């Protein structure tokens with residue numbers, strides 16, 4: 001089905017994003033997986049091509065393309081190449097950029113945006129803690145007033161880009177109320193800020209997922225983002241875009257694996273015929289293709305709503321959980337249709353399957369998405 005939300009400009013942009021992946025991502029993937037690290041050069045190249053500061057104004061080095069369809073196109077191409085690289089880069093482009101653009105003073109913009117847009121600043125966001133993930137209001141990291149600044153103590157875990165981040169958006173408790181949380185910009189070199197081990201995951205081995213520790217870290221007055229104690233609202237306001245970004249990646253990632261599997265099913269023979277020719281497998285592929293197409297149509301409509309400024313938190317939650325469900329179902333079928341090869345790490349579908357499992361967990365679990373949707377139905 002022809003997708004109707006893009007203009008020629010978006011399609012041209014897709015060619016550049018696809019070329020970027022072909023030249024700067026795909027050839028490096030095996031090495032990055034072995035090294036357990038995505039090379040900093042990919043951020044710099046993405047910066048040179050204006051991808052990181054997509055929505056940032058040109059006076060700060062951005063591309064001035066404040067239209068989420070460009071983010072979507074970039075996210076789709078990156079996810080088709082590698083979900084880990086998508087999450088590492090799109091975390092900056094889709095998740096951190098709105099904090100840096102919308103909640104910063106002119107002084108903060110001058111200090112960070114040019115380097116961010118140029119890809120010189122790897123960024124991360126620290127919400128999750130060892131004792132508080134889904135229940136974000138239960139976070140324990142605390143920033144206490146000290147002169148005109150704050151002293152930060154606590155810990156974060158599962159942080160994407162955590163061990164290499166130059167700048168971290170940190171959520172910390174600043175008051176006594178359950179939702180008295182503020183968000184701060186923490187520079188990587190700050191005294192008392194240390195990184196724990198880089199976490200070993202079941203997939204996305206190239207991605208940098210780490211622990212952060214804050215031991216009497218002094219935060220200067222200008223490190224506060226927006227207003228004190230408003231952090232919880234700031235995070236909630238920005239979660240729909242984060243979840244939409246994840247939904248975009250989920251669909252593109254699954255579609256790429258399914259494309260490979262359809263080709264494989266056409267050339268792998270058993271019992272004298274291509275395995276894709278068995279009715280069971282043809283039906284299976286037909287079901288998965290339909291699920292992808294229908295999900296993509298919904299996600300496209302969510303993107304169109306977001307561009308109009310109308311995307312609700314509930315629709316973003318629907319897009320996020322449903323796309324993760326479909327993605328995982330597709331990836332499981334892809335592995336199955338590859339037989340034993342589908343379980344071999346050297347096969348892209350095997351990696352995609354392991355890489356994609358986290359989609360039902362990060363950015364808010366599927367259960368939390370359904371809880372949000374269920375409440376919108378007046379239940380609970």
Ligand SMILES: Cc1cc2nc3c(=O)[nH]c(=O)nc-3n(C[C@H](O)[C@H](O)[C@H](O)COP(=O)(O)OP(=O)(O)OC[C@H]3O[C@@H](n4cnc5c(N)ncnc54)[C@H](O)[C@@H]3O)c2cc1C
Nearest residue numbers: 125126127128132133134158159160361362363364365367
């Ligand atoms: C690879 C990876 C990268 C990540 N990157 C980041 C990052 O960059 N920044 C960041 O801040 N966080 C990040 N996270 C953390 C992620 O967002 C959390 O893991 C997620 O929100 C779940 O929190 P939790 O792990 O504490 O699970 P818990 O909250 O302990 O949940 C455990 C289980 O209980 C279920 N559950 C909890 N509450 C309810 C409820 N009310 N109803 C029904 N079921 C419930 C959950 O759905 C889940 O199945 C990342 C995680 C991973 C794995």
